[in-house]
Each structure stands twice: as C-alpha cells, then as structure tokens.
Amino acid sequence: MPATPSATSAGILLYRPGPGGPEVLLGHMGGPFWARKDAGAWSVPKGEHGPGETPLDAARREFTExxxxxxxxxEPVDLGTVRQSRKTVAAFALDGSGFTGAGAVAGRTDDGTWVEIEWPPRSGRTLRFPEIDRAEWFDLDTAREKIVAGQRPLLDRVAGLLP
Known part of the structure; x- marks a missing residue:
C-alpha cells in the first residue's frame, strides 16, 4: 500500500538582535482551541504549498498573508525541514532588524489567512478564525517554550547562524 503523502508547508523565521540576545518572530495560532494556550501554541508564520510553487515563494506569500x-x-537562509505532526515544514531564516510589521496581525481589515472549523465540535455550527491572531518577538529561550514542539529544531538552527 503506498504511503499517504504528507502536507508540505513553508515559512519564514525572522530574527533580530535583542537586549538579552537574539529574538525571533512567532505567531500565536488562532481559533478557540488555542485561545487559552500559550506554551506550544506559537508557530513560524507558514502555510501549505503545492508542487507548482517553490518553498521560498510559498514562505514569502504565507508570511505576508x-x-x-x-x-x-x-537574503533568506535555508533552515531545512522539520516534521510537525503529519506535515513537513520548510523554513527560511531572514534578518528582521527594523521590521515593524508584527503589529499588523491585530486589527487586520483584509482577508488575511482564515480557517473555518466546526465549533464547538459536533455542533453543526461553522465559525471563521484567523490562522494567526497575534505575532510577537521572543528571545530564544522563551521561544523554545512557546513554539510548537515540531518546530523547536528551527530555533537551534537559526541560533547557529548568529554570533
């Protein structure tokens, strides 16, 4: 029996110097399941892509969305891939010094990237939520606590790029 293909996603992990050392930009996953969660509820801004799009092009598109x-x-630096659940995530590190767009997530008026889910489960009611409801900069130690477990190796890889 052939293996079921896994989804492939790509994202950009911004980094910058911070007062206590390097910082990275993570997005908090939106929706009611994640609303009261903090540890393990943050992610590199990322999304799925198909065979007709390069991972870097998808990462740029998804970051913007x-x-x-x-x-x-x-110039993004290829951080390679990690496994997150049944998904393969390709990531690219990019110097985010001077990036001021992290506050754009809250109060967005465009369509952004939304997901529709049945909530509460088995209720028959479908609600729409942003995939990321906020974005924040974290030092690497804090980011390790906040990021979903499957993406933690990306933090080690970006740390290896920094002085």
Whole structure:
C-alpha cells in the first residue's frame, strides 16, 4: 500500500538582535482551541504549498498573508525541514532588524489567512478564525517554550547562524 503523502508547508523565521540576545518572530495560532494556550501554541508564520510553487515563494506569500505585511528584504537562509505532526515544514531564516510589521496581525481589515472549523465540535455550527491572531518577538529561550514542539529544531538552527 503506498504511503499517504504528507502536507508540505513553508515559512519564514525572522530574527533580530535583542537586549538579552537574539529574538525571533512567532505567531500565536488562532481559533478557540488555542485561545487559552500559550506554551506550544506559537508557530513560524507558514502555510501549505503545492508542487507548482517553490518553498521560498510559498514562505514569502504565507508570511505576508498571516502577518499582514511582507517580509523584509534580504537574503533568506535555508533552515531545512522539520516534521510537525503529519506535515513537513520548510523554513527560511531572514534578518528582521527594523521590521515593524508584527503589529499588523491585530486589527487586520483584509482577508488575511482564515480557517473555518466546526465549533464547538459536533455542533453543526461553522465559525471563521484567523490562522494567526497575534505575532510577537521572543528571545530564544522563551521561544523554545512557546513554539510548537515540531518546530523547536528551527530555533537551534537559526541560533547557529548568529554570533
């Protein structure tokens, strides 16, 4: 029996120097399941892509859709892939020094990236939620507590790029 293909996603992990060391930009996953969760409820801004789009093109598109502002210019560094549940996530590190678009997530008026789910479960009622409801900068130690477990290796990889 052939294996079921897994979804592939791509995202951009912005980093910048911070007062206590390097910081990364993470997005808090939206919707009622994640509303009261903090540890393990944050993610690299990312999304799925198909065979007709390069991972880097998808990462740029998804960053813009989820954060509400395009990623800053610069040369992204390929961080490779990680497994998150049944999904493969390709990530790229990008210097976000001077990036001020993280606040664009809250109060967005465009369509952004939304997901429709049945909520409460088995209620027959479908509600619409943003995939990311806010974005914040975190030092690497705090980010390790906040990010979903499958993406933690990306933090180690970006730390290896920094002085």
């Amino acid at each position: 989820e954060i509400g502002a395009p990623p800053p210019p610069g």
